[in-house]
Amino acid sequence: MSPVAADWIMATRHSFICANAADFLPQIQRESVDLILTSPPYPMVAMWDDLFQKLDPAISLDTTDEALDAFAKMHAWLYGIWQSCWQCLKSGGHLVINIGDATRSINQNFQLYSNHSRILQDCLQIGFQNLPNIIWRKQTNAPNKFMGSGMLPPGAYVTLEHEYILILRKGPRRTFTDSASRTLRRESGYFWEERNSWFSDIWDFKGVRQDLTGKPGRDRSAAYPLELAYRLISMFSLKQDLVLDPFGGTCTTTRAAIAAERNSISIELDPQLQDSSRQSALQFRETGNAYIQSRLKRHANFVENRQQSGKKLKYFNELHDTPVMTRQECDLCLREIREIEPDQDAFSIQVEYTAAGQVRAD
Numbered sequence: 056m057s058p059v060a061a062d063w064i065m066a067t068r069h070s071f072i073c074a075n076a077a078d079f080l081p082q083i084q085r086e087s088v089d090l091i092l093t094s095p096p097y098p099m100v101a102m103w104d105d106l107f108q109k110l111d112p113a114i115s116l117d118t119t120d121e122a123l124d125a126f127a128k129m130h131a132w133l134y135g136i137w138q139s140c141w142q143c144l145k146s147g148g149h150l151v152i153n154i155g156d157a158t159r160s161i162n163q164n165f166q167l168y169s170n171h172s173r174i175l176q177d178c179l180q181i182g183f184q185n186l187p188n189i190i191w192r193k194q195t196n197a198p199n200k201f202m203g204s205g206m207l208p209p210g211a212y213v214t215l216e217h218e219y220i221l222i223l224r225k226g227p228r229r230t231f232t233d234s235a236s237r238t239l240r241r242e243s244g245y246f247w248e249e250r251n252s253w254f255s256d257i258w259d260f261k262g263v264r265q266d267l268t269g270k271p272g273r274d275r276s277a278a279y280p281l282e283l284a285y286r287l288i289s290m291f292s293l294k295q296d297l298v299l300d301p302f303g304g305t306c307t308t309t310r311a312a313i314a315a316e317r318n319s320i321s322i323e324l325d326p327q328l329q330d331s332s333r334q335s336a337l338q339f340r341e342t343g344n345a346y347i348q349s350r351l352k353r354h355a356n357f358v359e360n361r362q363q364s365g366k367k368l369k370y371f372n373e374l375h376d377t378p379v380m381t382r383q384e385c386d387l388c389l390r391e392i393r394e395i396e397p398d399q400d401a402f403s404i405q406v407e408y409t410a411a412g413q414v415r416a417d
């Protein structure tokens with residue numbers, strides 16, 4: 056076990072910036088961010104039309120030609136964001152984008168607008184390296200999910216029930232040369248069985264409730280699940296790293312960063328959403344700790360099942376008092392959230408964690 060993974064208290068800081076990401080990103084120090092995890096407004100999805108038209112008043116969707124042009128213009132606006140992301144990221148840092156394609160009829164002309172391929176093409180042009188992507192399967196039971204000519208061929212359309220998680224890297228793999236970063240890396244490990252499901256290319260879990268009714272502003276959040284953000288943060292960054300979300304929304308990325316002991320910056324254009332998201336982050340302690348506990352419980356179940364089927368686990372993690380499959384899991388360390396408090400400035404919060412070795416699966 057590493058001598059550093061002892062009883063010193065970890066703390067992280069989370070900033071909530073209310074701004075247009077296009078204006079704020081260039082103000083972030085160059086090469087200061089380890090991971091950008093985000094989901095932008097989706098081009099050609101009707102709920103984002105007004106917003107894109109505000110961001111670029113030249114966008115119009117009245118005719119088929121204008122719609123094709125609108126698709127290009129919406130992506131031209133996003134291109135500036137991906138360029139700024141490149142500037143903020145450290146070498147070896149990742150840009151992870153959740154995006155769905157759009158289907159739409161303009162003037163009775165039905166078409167697929169392939170957002171994911173357009174963003175990939177743009178990011179490759181900027182210089183990012185394309186890594187294996189994830190398909191997030193989000194099945195829907197909506198009775199009206201099938202489109203087109205019903206039971207008569209050939210005019211029916213396949214239903215879109217998946218989104219993409221694009222994984223891009225700036226430059227070569229990150230290296231860990233000093234002992235402090237190597238220790239943090241070992242503490243940031245995940246369990247063998249988590250690796251087996253997290254690093255598969257199809258994720259199959261439901262979306263989250265997106266209802267914002269009763270709150271000021273629009274009526275749907277377009278939020279992704281905490282599980283999605285937590286996994287991606289755990290997979291592509293280390294504890295104490297800085298995670299940035301330029302399209303913060305309900306701050307799912309921030310809450311996942313809190314639970315995963317990373318620092319974060321969330322940028323959101325809508326001041327009311329930003330304010331309520333900051334409040335929910337301040338009240339996240341119990342939910343965050345329940346999530347951390349559930350990870351350990353899942354591991355305890357895995358151990359029990361494996362031992363019952365007569366298979367061995369060769370290694371032991373003393374911090375969590377549990378057998379593990381590989382040597383790499385021996386220093387894995389999960390801390391619970393001890394306190395979440397507003398910072399002195401109005402737009403940040405501070406999080407303190409329990410000392411290492413205090414969290415056990417009950």
Ligand SMILES: C[S@@+](CC[C@H](N)C(=O)[O-])C[C@H]1O[C@@H](n2cnc3c(N)ncnc32)[C@H](O)[C@@H]1O
Pocket residue numbers: 074075076077093094095096097106110276277278279280301302303304305306307308322323324325328
């Ligand atoms: C797809 S949602 C992201 C949802 C988020 N991942 C979550 O889990 O809640 C996109 C968010 O970007 C925000 N947004 C749109 N344009 C923006 C801009 N120019 N700058 C900052 N935020 C923007 C929207 O208000 C919306 O909340």
